[in-house]
Amino acid sequence: MLEVTALTKRFGGLVAVDGVNLSLPAGGISALIGPNGAGKTTLFALITGFHRPDGGCVRFQGRDVTGEKPFRIARAGMVRTFQIVQPFAGQTVRENIAVGAHMHLSDRAEALARAEEVARAVGLSDRLDRDAADLTVAGRKRLEVARALATDPKLLLLDEVMAGLNPSEIRDVIPVIRAIRDSGVTILLIEHVMQAVMELSDHAWVLNQGRLIAEGAPRALAADPAVIEAYLGHGMAERLAKGAAHA
Amino acid sequence: MKRLAVLVAIFAGLGLLPLLVGSDFWLNAIMLALFSALIGQAWNIAGGYAGQFSFGHALFFGIGAYAVAVLQVDLGINPWLGMLVGGALGAGAGAALGWLTFRYGLRGSYFALVTLAFAEVFRILANSTPFTGAGEGILIKLNPHPAMLQFKALSGYYWLLLALTFACFLSVWWLERSRLGAQMLAVRDNEDAAAAVGVDAFAVKLKAMALSGLFMGLAGVFYTQRYLYLDPGLAFGPTQSVEALLVAIVGGIGTLFGPLLGAFALHLLGEAAQTALGDVPGANMVIYGTVLVVMVLFLPRGLASLGKAGLGKAGGRRQGLRRRKRRAKDA
Ligand SMILES: Nc1ncnc2c1ncn2[C@@H]1O[C@H](COP(=O)(O)OP(=O)(O)O)[C@@H](O)[C@H]1O
Ligand SMILES: [Mg+2]
Numbered sequence: 255m256l257e258v259t260a261l262t263k264r265f266g267g268l269v270a271v272d273g274v275n276l277s278l279p280a281g282g283i284s285a286l287i288g289p290n291g292a293g294k295t296t297l298f299a300l301i302t303g304f305h306r307p308d309g310g311c312v313r314f315q316g317r318d319v320t321g322e323k324p325f326r327i328a329r330a331g332m333v334r335t336f337q338i339v340q341p342f343a344g345q346t347v348r349e350n351i352a353v354g355a356h357m358h359l360s361d362r363a364e365a366l367a368r369a370e371e372v373a374r375a376v377g378l379s380d381r382l383d384r385d386a387a388d389l390t391v392a393g394r395k396r397l398e399v400a401r402a403l404a405t406d407p408k409l410l411l412l413d414e415v416m417a418g419l420n421p422s423e424i425r426d427v428i429p430v431i432r433a434i435r436d437s438g439v440t441i442l443l444i445e446h447v448m449q450a451v452m453e454l455s456d457h458a459w460v461l462n463q464g465r466l467i468a469e470g471a472p473r474a475l476a477a478d479p480a481v482i483e484a485y486l487g488h489g490m491a492e493r494l495a496k497g498a499a500h501a
Numbered sequence: 502m503k504r505l506a507v508l509v510a511i512f513a514g515l516g517l518l519p520l521l522v523g524s525d526f527w528l529n530a531i532m533l534a535l536f537s538a539l540i541g542q543a544w545n546i547a548g549g550y551a552g553q554f555s556f557g558h559a560l561f562f563g564i565g566a567y568a569v570a571v572l573q574v575d576l577g578i579n580p581w582l583g584m585l586v587g588g589a590l591g592a593g594a595g596a597a598l599g600w601l602t603f604r605y606g607l608r609g610s611y612f613a614l615v616t617l618a619f620a621e622v623f624r625i626l627a628n629s630t631p632f633t634g635a636g637e638g639i640l641i642k643l644n645p646h647p648a649m650l651q652f653k654a655l656s657g658y659y660w661l662l663l664a665l666t667f668a669c670f671l672s673v674w675w676l677e678r679s680r681l682g683a684q685m686l687a688v689r690d691n692e693d694a695a696a697a698v699g700v701d702a703f704a705v706k707l708k709a710m711a712l713s714g715l716f717m718g719l720a721g722v723f724y725t726q727r728y729l730y731l732d733p734g735l736a737f738g739p740t741q742s743v744e745a746l747l748v749a750i751v752g753g754i755g756t757l758f759g760p761l762l763g764a765f766a767l768h769l770l771g772e773a774a775q776t777a778l779g780d781v782p783g784a785n786m787v788i789y790g791t792v793l794v795v796m797v798l799f800l801p802r803g804l805a806s807l808g809k810a811g812l813g814k815a816g817g818r819r820q821g822l823r824r825r826k827r828r829a830k831d832a
Contacts, residue, residue, distance in 0.1 A: 304693070328699035340694035342687055353687045356680045357699035365680070405698050 255280040255409055255440055256301070256332070261310035263293075263300055263464075270296040272464035273310070278409075283431065283441040285451045285472065288461035289485050294444045295337050297461065298411050302334045303327045315408070329357060331408035335398040335415060337444070341386035347373065348382040350397055354404030372404045376430050392423045396430075403434060410434065412443040416450050428453055448476065460484065504757060508674055511761070512667045519656035528655050532662055534768040536720065539666040540741060541748030541760030542673060543716035547595070548746060549754030550676060551709035552689025554609070557616030558717050558745045560598065560623055561591040563736030565718025566725045567627065569650075570639045575632055580650035584722045591718015592711040599710035603703050617742070624737035638732030641725065650726045658727050665723060669716040673757050676712075685709050686755070717745070747789055751796050753803025762804040767792065 256278040263271040270293045278284055286294050299305040301312050303324040311320040314332050333354075342350050351369035352362075359365045373379050376396045381389065386397055395415045402410055412431070416424050424447060431454060435441050445451050451458060452472045460468040460475060462484035468475055475481050515535070522528050540562065547553045568590045569583035578586075602615050627633045634640075645653045652658050676682035687695035688702045695702055720741075725731050752763025767789070774788050800806060 302697070304696075323701075324693075324696040325699050325701045328697060333699075334697055336694065336697070340691050340697075342690035342694065344690060345686060349683070349686075353683055353695065353700065354698040356683055360680045362678045362680065362683070365683070401694075401698055 255315060256442070257313040258297075258301065259311050259313075261297070261300055261312065262308050263296055263305055264308050269464050271300060271307075274461070274464075274466055276459055276466065276469075278440070278442060280408075280440050281435075281438075282457070283435050283443065283455045285455040285458040286442060286444045286461060287446075287448075287451060287458055287472075287475075292461040292484075293464040294461055295413055298334050298413055298444065301327075302332060302411065304334075328405060328407075331406075332411065333402040333405050333407040333409070334411040335402050335413055337413040337417065339394040339398050341389070341394055341397055343385070343387035345386055346383050347378055347386055347389070347397060347400075350386045351378075351400045351404045354401040357405040369400075369404060372400050375433065376400045376403065377426070391418045392427075395419065396427070399430070399434075403439075407439060409440045409442065412441060412445075414444050414446060416445060416447045424450055448472075452476070504677075505674055508670055508757070512663065512670070515663055516660065519659050525655050528659055530768065530772065532655075532659055534764045535659075535662050535666050536723070537744055537748045537764035537768065538761045539662070539669055539723075540717060540720045540745040541752065541764055542666070542669045543713050543720060544745035545749040545754055545756075545760050546673060546676070546716070547709045547713035549749055549756070549759070550673075550682060550689065551685040551706055553599075553706055553709065554613050554746070555616040555713075555742070556613045556739075556746070557618070557620035557742050558713070559737050559739060559741040560616065560620040561594050561714040561717035562721040562724070562741045562745075563620070563623055563627070563733075564594050565591040565721030566731050566736045567633055567639075567721075568718070569722045570641060570725045570731050571632055574634075574639055574641060579648070580722075580726060581648075584650065584719065587722040588715050588719045591721065592715035594718070595710035595712070595714020596707050598714075599707045603706050617739075620737050620739070620742060624733045627733035627737060633733070634731075636733065638730060638735075641729040643729060651729070658723075661726075662723055665716070665719050669719075670757065670761070672712065672716070677757060681705065681708060689755075717741075743789070747793060749803075751792060751803060753805030756803065756805040759803050759805040766804060 258274055258276045261271055261274045262269065274297060286297065288294055296305060300307050303319070303322050303326070306321055311318060313319065314327070314330055317330070319327050319330065342353065348366060348369050351372050352365040355365040355368040355372070359368060370379070370382060373382055376399050378393065378396050378400055381393060386394070389397060399412065399415055416427055419427065428450060431441065443455070455472055458469065458472045458475055459466055460481050467484060468478050468481050518531060519528055540558070544555065544558050547555060565587035568587035569580050572578040572583040572586060573580050598616065598619060602612050607615055628636050643651070645651045647657065676685070684695065684700045684705045687700055688705050692702045721736070748763040748767060749760050751767055752761065753759030770788060770792065771785055774784060778784050796803065
């Protein structure tokens, strides 16, 4: 469904995304993990047209979409959410979601009805008439997902929709994401909460300092020395292994 | 639907006024307010709904005004046709200016300054080209006949203006319940978030500017026919630009009834001040400036936010600001 080849982005001297290759099949939930500053958000921005790559190419459903405008890529069916939530403040939850619904529905009443449907799917039905700016962090994260979902995407890119949530809120969101997958939407998510990654995804890529350093089943990755080093610092895998041997 | 009923009732009421108001003085005073409501609402489409604050809406006003003047004086074309051309040119100019500025990603104060500059350039051009009558201006021959878009009685002009204003308000009523309107608000509030869900922000802003320019151009046509005289300062000077944005801001930007409230409130205030102060030169500008400062400080959502539903909105906006501050702290 999504083919990324040798994708590269530089910010001045910093190579934020460095020759990334990945191939995402249709269906299922995959994850992109990696420490803070690894380049995950930048990679999403490159894929969805918000940043122009310095090299490489992005193909979505066989079509080259490298460097296309974000709204065109969204209309093609690949829609992202923002790690730093971007609600239309001053508009209600219903109006926010309806903007997404308007991608395919020109009629206002139909878009508003669709917004209600989507709000139900993500658990926002009780807050439809609230100002989006007045939602809690958890509510605003759900709104991000809802607005994207309302466009009927084929591929949904979720950027840390669980960051900042407490464990019980995370437990509530997991079935929402599963249900989206079950409705036939392919999902690629960036996540820090490893428990959620393990529960949700069948495949994960690990990004570190702009490079993909590992990929595979999340459980296997959690035991991969290279991944542990990336997360916990140099020499850590060795020390952990030694500690285990001593015990 | 309820809002449409209110809108129709207000304009129907205004339509009956010439039959009730005997004095031309008062009818003229109401016309001045209506005219402000028209250009305020025209500005509101781009500024209030799509979030593109222009300081140079006189550009579209002047183009419409000159179009109908030049066409009938230099080419002998009927002003009714001239009105269509003036409106179309206003819309075209709106789209063209949008195309030039948005293509280069100009936003906020940069956009505002460029619009101001364009209006000034056109004022200078109109001052130096012969077919606009240059600095001397252009005089339309008196021929008070509806076929010539001129009227013997003031009520004729009044109803013409009322029809144009109604069309403008009706367009905004329609916008509020259309996809285009929703996309304009989305672009105003967060362009990136809008783009992420497939909104073509560039196209949406162009459409907003075109619609805004259309009604500004029609207002220009009306002005020419009403006063039968035009010069570069009247057409492209800052007066119409300032009045249009002032009326919308005072009334409540991004609201359907705001420009109407703002227009009547400002003209009422202007009349009261003139009665109190007499003809002090520049007094109205001082008053406008004071009103603007007071409104921005104490009622940033305009007079429309004093209404019941509006109060909730204003509260939400303030809470929104609080949240934004908190979020900035979180980050
Ligand atoms: N617009 C930008 N300009 C300059 N540097 C940036 C920009 N966006 C991200 N970066 C840098 O690129 C790196 C990767 O950032 P990001 O993609 O946000 O990481 P992640 O999402 O994995 O935490 C970081 O070092 C960050 O500071
Ligand atoms: Mg990130």
